[in-house]
Amino acid sequence: MVTSIPISLYIHIPWCLKKCGYCDFYSYVSKTTIPEKKYIDNLLKDFEQDLSLVGNREINTIFIGGGTPSLLKNESIEYLLNSIKKRSIVSNVAEITIEANPKILEYQKFVNYKKCGINRFSIGIQTFNSNLLKKIERTYDFLEAIYSIQESKKNNCNLNLDLMYGLPDQLLENAILDLQYAIKYHPAHISWYQLTIEPNTPFYAKNIKLPDENMIFQMFSEGDQLLRKSGYNKYEISSYSKLNYQCQHNLNYWNFGDYIGIGCGAHGKITQDNGQIIRTVKNKNIHDFLNGHYLNKMHVVSKKDKIFEYFMNVLRLYKPVFKKHFRETTNINEIYIEKKIQIAVQEGFLIDTTDYWDTTKKGKFFLNSLLEIFLK
Structure with a gap:
């Protein structure tokens, strides 16, 4: 929901x-x-x-x-x-x-x-x-x-x-x-x-x-x-x-929640009833903004980008990432990313359990390397 x-x-x-x-x-x-x-x-x-x-x-x-x-x-x-x-x-x-x-x-x-x-x-x-x-x-x-x-x-x-x-x-x-x-x-x-x-x-x-x-x-x-x-x-x-x-x-932000962004250059992320995520970027030119031109860009986030953005945020936190949360906020089943998870586990970056994933000490230290797996 x-x-x-x-x-x-x-x-x-x-x-x-x-x-x-x-x-x-x-x-x-x-x-x-x-x-x-x-x-x-x-x-x-x-x-x-x-x-x-x-x-x-x-x-x-x-x-x-x-x-x-x-x-x-x-x-x-x-x-x-x-x-x-x-x-x-x-x-x-x-x-x-x-x-x-x-x-x-x-x-x-x-x-x-x-x-x-x-x-x-x-x-x-x-x-x-x-x-x-x-x-x-x-x-x-x-x-x-x-x-x-x-x-x-x-x-x-x-x-x-x-x-x-x-x-x-x-x-x-x-x-x-x-x-x-x-x-x-x-x-x-x-x-x-x-x-x-x-x-x-x-x-x-x-x-x-x-x-x-x-x-x-x-x-x-x-x-x-x-x-x-x-x-x-x-x-x-x-x-x-x-x-x-x-x-x-x-x-x-880090739990991949939604947010409205208003004002010059502000960014927003809003999930729709159909599961699509809309990203907004506001006009950063103050003169244009004051003349009523607010929206610079708006697009629907692709499935690939949605996965990367999710992990880019949640892996910043020092707590496990529950698979139920992944499903609810991305509208994607975790089976879709099973191969990426396996690579992250093999590299020693993640621990994979029945209900959640958790970042290892190595994963936190090499967070960019871990994120690259979800970007590819």
């Missing part, structure tokens, strides 16, 4: 104070006043068009990302969320997250976020080291990062901190110190991921050098141990949480 597949809503706010050299997300540095009212009105029209693909399914999580959503006025965020709730069914216990930049956070913002129903804050710290912050072209310093955490903790216990390791000129002690600072403030969730330089970014063009593989592995190994010893459970490749504080929105 399609209604048994959870559905989320992602809202993209594309503006930033500054475009970081490593960022490959759709974002714009606003040189004039942000057209908040016009953008939100178009977001809502974009949302209304997607609702025709969703029916009356209940939205379980909302994630306001970017860009830097906290650049918007508090009343704009409140209006946006109230308008979403008027147009759709949003769960009374929905997890609602907003991403924020330490540079523009103060106590009153968090108070207002909480009043309009936001119950999870995600702050993009990346590193506490002021020198490294300059190297990766962030707009704040150590003190501003600490201040943003302190202010958020006054209002909400469900706080995520984004941290990166493997930064240019970062030493092992720098990476561990970042985690120690974060742990000191007891956030409910820490996203700790390796910096990778993507094509079509300024850092890629400049050929920015990162620490070597041995150093990066050492950062990961020691940092992983520290997080686990400090009471954080690793439930996904780069996600650690305290008990009952996993990010429900991201879990829905």
Whole structure:
């Protein structure tokens, strides 16, 4: 049943104070006043068009990302969320997250976020080291990062901190110190991921050098141990949480759930009653979007791509993959992939039982190699 597949809503706010050299997300540095009212009105029209693909399914999580959503006025965020709730069914216990930049956070913002129903804050710290912050072209310093955490903790216990390791000129002690600072403030969730330089970014063009593989592995190994010893459970490749504080929105992605994506460059995945999965990609040109041109591409996912996308998501999680779940979310019987599973088992990547598949330690370490089996 399609209604048994959870559905989320992602809202993209594309503006930033500054475009970081490593960022490959759709974002714009606003040189004039942000057209908040016009953008939100178009977001809502974009949302209304997607609702025709969703029916009356209940939205379980909302994630306001970017860009830097906290650049918007508090009343704009409140209006946006109230308008979403008027147009759709949003769960009374929905997890609602907003991403924020330490540079523009103060106590009153968090108070207002909480009043309009936001119950999870995600702050993009990346590193506490002021020198490294300059190297990766962030707009704040150590003190501003600490201040943003302190202010958020006054209002909400469900706080995520984004941290990166493997930064240019970062030493092992720098990476561990970042985690120690974060742990000191007891956030409910820490996203700790390796910096990778993507094509079509300024850092890629400049050929920015990162620490070597041995150093990066050492950062990961020691940092992983520290997080686990400090009471954080690793439930996904780069996600650690305290008990009952996993990010429900991201879990829905990784469990191959459905999601509506609205705003410039947003992606969506919506399962239809006939078992087909529709992918949507929204227009990333802000001028076109503000003129009512929302949809860039929409296509039905092929059987082959559906299998690959399923495993690309679920194998990120540190838990077994149940065959019943595979059948229900892909509308494909596991017999169809039996040969691929056998290859993965022979390679030592997977364990195959009657009810589920589980990734071995080798499979987690060579996840890309495991995924290639499902791609072929």
